[in-house]
Every structure is written in structure tokens, then in C-alpha cells.
Amino acid sequence: MKKSREFDNILDECLERLLAQGETVEQCLQSFPGYAEELRPLLETALATKKASAIQPLPEFREKARYQFYAALQDLERKRSRSFFSWQPRWVVAVAIILVLFLAGGGTVAGATGSMPDEPLYPVKLATEQVRVALTTSSLGKAELYAKLAEKRVHEIIRMADEDKSEQIEKTAQRLDDYLGKIADLAANQKAADAVAMAPMLEKAPAAPREEEAEIAPLPAEEPEPMAPPAAGEEAGAKEEEAAEEPVKEAPRAREALTAEKALGAQRAPTAREAQAKEAEKARIVAERRAELKATVVRYAMEHPAQLRALLQRVSPETRQALLRAISDSENGYESIIRSLEEP
Amino acid sequence: MQDEESLVRRAKELDQQAFAQLYEEHFDRIYRYVALKIGDRTEAEDVTQQVFLNALQSISSFKWKGVPFAAWLFRIAHNQVVDYLRKKKRKPVTLFDESRVVHSDSNPQQMVERSMDVEELVSATKRLTEAQQEVISLRFAGGLPIAEIARIMGRSEGAVKALQHSAIVALRKVLVVRVDEEVQRI
Numbered sequence: 001m002k003k004s005r006e007f008d009n010i011l012d013e014c015l016e017r018l019l020a021q022g023e024t025v026e027q028c029l030q031s032f033p034g035y036a037e038e039l040r041p042l043l044e045t046a047l048a049t050k051k052a053s054a055i056q057p058l059p060e061f062r063e064k065a066r067y068q069f070y071a072a073l074q075d076l077e078r079k080r081s082r083s084f085f086s087w088q089p090r091w092v093v094a095v096a097i098i099l100v101l102f103l104a105g106g107g108t109v110a111g112a113t114g115s116m117p118d119e120p121l122y123p124v125k126l127a128t129e130q131v132r133v134a135l136t137t138s139s140l141g142k143a144e145l146y147a148k149l150a151e152k153r154v155h156e157i158i159r160m161a162d163e164d165k166s167e168q169i170e171k172t173a174q175r176l177d178d179y180l181g182k183i184a185d186l187a188a189n190q191k192a193a194d195a196v197a198m199a200p201m202l203e204k205a206p207a208a209p210r211e212e213e214a215e216i217a218p219l220p221a222e223e224p225e226p227m228a229p230p231a232a233g234e235e236a237g238a239k240e241e242e243a244a245e246e247p248v249k250e251a252p253r254a255r256e257a258l259t260a261e262k263a264l265g266a267q268r269a270p271t272a273r274e275a276q277a278k279e280a281e282k283a284r285i286v287a288e289r290r291a292e293l294k295a296t297v298v299r300y301a302m303e304h305p306a307q308l309r310a311l312l313q314r315v316s317p318e319t320r321q322a323l324l325r326a327i328s329d330s331e332n333g334y335e336s337i338i339r340s341l342e343e344p
Numbered sequence: 345m346q347d348e349e350s351l352v353r354r355a356k357e358l359d360q361q362a363f364a365q366l367y368e369e370h371f372d373r374i375y376r377y378v379a380l381k382i383g384d385r386t387e388a389e390d391v392t393q394q395v396f397l398n399a400l401q402s403i404s405s406f407k408w409k410g411v412p413f414a415a416w417l418f419r420i421a422h423n424q425v426v427d428y429l430r431k432k433k434r435k436p437v438t439l440f441d442e443s444r445v446v447h448s449d450s451n452p453q454q455m456v457e458r459s460m461d462v463e464e465l466v467s468a469t470k471r472l473t474e475a476q477q478e479v480i481s482l483r484f485a486g487g488l489p490i491a492e493i494a495r496i497m498g499r500s501e502g503a504v505k506a507l508q509h510s511a512i513v514a515l516r517k518v519l520v521v522r523v524d525e526e527v528q529r530i
Contacts, residue, residue, distance in 0.1 A: 001389055003501060004506070005505075005506075007509070008505040008506050008508070008509045009505060011505070011508070011509050011512075012490055012505045012508060015483075015489075015508070016489065019483075019484075019487070020489070041516055042509075042512045042513065042516065045512050045515055045516040045519065046484070046512055048519075049465060049480065049484045049512070049515060050484050052462050052464065052465040053376055053380055053465055053481075053484045053485040054376070055375075055376055055462050056372065057371070057372060057375045057392070058385075058389075061389045062371070065371070065389070065393045065396070066367075066396070068393060069367060069393070069396050069400070070360075070364075072397050072400055073358065073360065073363055073400060076358060076400060076401070077358045077360075080358060155393065222438065285473065296386070306482050308384070
């Protein structure tokens with residue numbers, strides 16, 4: 001037992017000298033001539049094991065892994081510093097993210113634009129797209145951007161199907177499905193925001209007063225009626241659509257402003273009309289953009305599944321299965337968006 | 345060790361330079377360890393990536409108690425490999441094709457030394473016990489000293505040295521038998 005432990009120690013010492021200090025087998029054996037016969041075959045096996053296990057990661061994998069790791073690090077850092085950035089202007093955040101991306105990859109970001117899911121720079125392309133989404137402020141704008149990205153994913157699936165890469169098709173189809181779900185959510189929230197934005201006009205209530213108007217407005221003689229709390233959807237919509245946000249926040253003040261208008265006479269009337277016209281213009285633009293988004297989605301709903309279906313005859317059974325799932329997901333996804341975009 | 349402590353402290357604060365240094369220092373050997381344990385290059389790549397992403401997510405919970413960062417990282421790698429193998433519910437496969445030809449113009453002892461490649465090593469380690477496999481993977485692919493392996497495996501240094509000894513003896517036997525079979529076939 002004792003001898004065995006002694007040999008274990010000698011073997012480990014020799015291994016340390018061979019593996020870490022670069023000594024030769026002969027040098028080690030010279031230090032322990034009494035164990036040379038027993039040590040030699042083990043040290044030779046150990047050296048062969050070391051040599052065989054010295055595999056290196058492929059350069060393209062190393063590069064891809066590095067980008068993904070740094071993207072995750074950026075993401076974590078952004079989440080952690082959100083409290084700091086929350087009071088910074090949006091452009092500061094944008095500049096910071098873009099700087100980081102360029103410092104990390106130089107021209108790689110530009111080079112990644114046309115990359116495909118099986119290429120090393122593809123994660124950079126996805127990260128860049130996420131930055132674009134993060135920098136888009138309105139829910140309608142985000143929905144429009146996701147629609148563009150959905151079309152990109154479909155083109156990528158077509159390319160991957162040509163190369164019979166079913167695994168990449170599944171991953172890309174998952175992203176496509178994710179984007180379509182996001183568009184449907186954004187469209188539904190944005191619709192609620194529209195409803196809130198339109199409500200004061202429908203009730204012929206005056207638009208929100210300017211700050212100085214509110215300050216000089218006398219308190220109403222009677223207790224104002226309590227306002228009904230906004231629905232959850234309205235709150236969500238108001239957060240995401242800045243254009244529609246103003247009337248929601250200022251609604252409790254509207255009654256005070258009306259009193260103020262009465263007190264101040266006809267000179268306040270033009271301001272209210274101007275604000276009303278502005279709101280109407282906003283609502284018109286939003287409605288136009290929703291209609292355009294709907295037209296795009298309706299077109300994609302016909303084109304994308306059809307483009308994918310056209311590939312079914314010329315791919316392997318495995319790729320065919322992946323494509324069938326992608327087709328089904330895209331059909332359901334687009335249908336859901338169209339329902340969200342349709343008028344109530 | 346003091347330098348590593350400072351590096352890890354900075355990494356916990358998401359210092360990019362510190363994280364980059366730790367990542368570059370450990371990436372290759374974590375990959376080698378995972379590849380040897382899993383035996384499939386593509387899967388090893390995915391698992392290696394996940395190891396570092398997990399490390400990033402859990403760095404805030406890392407407490408410096410004098411244990412090297414590598415021991416913590418290899419522990420994550422070990423758990424990730426176990427998780428992967430459990431999910432896949434299959435025996436690890438080989439890294440490369442098996443068409444490799446062993447030269448016949450050498451004696452078996454020389455052939456053990458010369459001919460073993462990663463595929464053969466993966467295949468040979470599968471005949472070892474789990475503990476022996478772990479020691480071989482950490483020692484030779486991970487390049488860790490016995491003291492760190494003992495921490496990772498929760499065993500005494502003496503026990504790990506004994507495992508190392510028995511693992512090399514077992515590997516030797518497997519490889520010599522394999523070479524003998526090749527010689528007979530030729």
C-alpha cells in the first residue's frame with residue numbers, strides 16, 4: 001500500500017515534469033532509476049495521451065463563439081446598467097452600443113450583413129439587428145422592422161434548404177416564428193394605444209393644456225368626477241407608442257384645462273383647436289402606417305409559405321420535415337398578425 | 345493567485361478586459377476537455393459555448409475562497425457535459441471517421457506512442473471507469489494539476505493520484521490490445 005502510494009507520487013511528479021515543464025521521459029527515468037522499468041511504458045502512454053488530446057477548436061468556431069460570448073457580455077452589461085442608462089438620452093445608448101460593436105468587430109459588422117445562418121459572422125448580423133430593434137422607439141416602427149427581418153429569415157431558410165441544412169432551417173424558422181409573434185403583440189398593443197389617443201377627440205374634450213396653462217388654471221369649484229382607470233392594454237399601448245402617450249397622462253388635467261379655458265375666455269380656443277388638429281394628424285399618420293403594415297403582412301402571408309412550399313419537392317426527407325414546420329408556423333404567425341391588425 | 349483574484353473580481357463587475365483575459369486563457373482547454381468527454385466535434389462546440397455563457401450568467405455568484413477560477417469553470421463544464429449526455433441519452437460517439445490506418449512497420453510499443461489520435465483516445469477512454477475518465481480528461485485535455493482536479497472531483501490528492509495511475513495503466517492495456525488487433529488484421 002505504502003509502496004503503491006509512493007509510486008503514485010513518483011508517477012505524478014514525472015507527469016508534472018513531462019507535461020508542464022517539458023522534460024523528456026529519459027530525464028525523468030534518470031531521477032528514479034529503481035522505477036524506470038515500471039515508469040517508462042506509463043510515461044510513454046501519458047505522452048501519447050497528451051499529444052492525442054491536444055486538439056484545437058476550428059478557427060471559424062473560435063471566432064463565432066467569441067462573438068456570441070461578447071454579445072452576451074454586452075447584453076448582461078446593458079441589463080445591469082439599465083438604471084444608469086434609463087435617464088440618458090436614447091442617442092447616448094445608441095452610440096455606446098454601436099461603438100462597442102465596432103470596437104469588437106471592426107469592419108466585421110458590415111461584413112456580417114449578408115451572412116447566412118451557417119456562417120461564422122451570422123451571430124454578428126443577428127446582434128446588429130437586435131440593436132436596430134432596440135433603437136426603434138415606437139411599437140409600430142418595431143413591428144415594421146420585425147416584418148423586414150421576417151422576410152430576411154425566409155430568404156435564409158430558402159438558402160439553407162438549397163444546401164439541405166435541416167438543423168439551420170429549424171433554428172431560422174424558430175426565429176421567424178418568434179418575430180411573427182412579436183409583430184402580432186406589437187400590433188395589438190399599438191391598436192390599444194390608438195384607441196386611447198382617439199378617445200379625447202371622440203368625446204370632444206380639449207387637448208392637454210400646456211404646462212403654464214395648467215398652472216394658472218383655477219381649481220374647479222366642484223370635486224371632479226373620478227376618471228375610469230385605463231385598461232391594461234391601454235397602459236401597455238401608451239408605454240410603447242409615444243405619440244399616443246400624451247393624452248393618457250394628461251387626461252386628468254383635461255377637466256381642469258376646460259375650466260381654465262372658460263376662465264380665460266376665447267383667447268384659449270385656438271390652442272385647443274391646434275392641439276386637436278395635431279392629434280388628428282397623428283392619428284391619421286398612424287392609421288396609414290398600420291394600413292401599410294397590414295398590406296405588407298398580407299402579401300408576406302401569401303408569398304412566404306408559398307416560397308417555402310415550392311422547395312418541398314427537391315429536398316431530403318429531413319429538410320422537408322423542417323420546411324413543413326416552418327410553413328405551418330409562418331401561416332399561423334401571419335394569420336395571427338392580420339387578426340391583430342384588423343379593425344375591431 | 346493574487347492576480348487571478350483581482351482578475352475575477354473585475355470580471356464580476358463585468359469588466360470586459362478581465363473577462364476577455366479569462367475567456368482566452370481557458371477557452372481551448374475547456375473545449376479539449378468537453379471534446380474528449382463528448383467525443384463529437386460539433387456537439388463539443390455547442391457545449392463549450394454554453395459553458396462560457398453559463399459562466400457569464402453565474403459569475404456574480406462566484407465567491408473567491410482561494411479556489412482557482414479554472415476549478416470553478418471546469419465544474420461548470422463537467423455539469424454541462426453530464427447534462428448533455430443525460431439529455432441525449434446516448435453513448436458518446438467518435439470525433440473523426442474510423443478509416444484511419446495504423447502503420448504495421450513498428451513494434452506495438454512504438455505504435456502506441458505514434459498512432460494514437462483523438463478518435464482512438466476517445467474510444468479508449470470509454471473503457472475506463474467514470475472517475476478514471478474524468479481524471480484523464482482534466483489532466484491531459486484540461487491540463488490541470490492534481491490539486492485542482494482533487495478540488496473539482498471532491499477527492500483527496502492521494503485518491504486522484506491513484507486514479508491517475510490506474511487510468512494510465514488501463515489506457516495502456518486498451519491501446520496495446522487495439523494495436524495487437526490491428527497487427528493481426530494486417
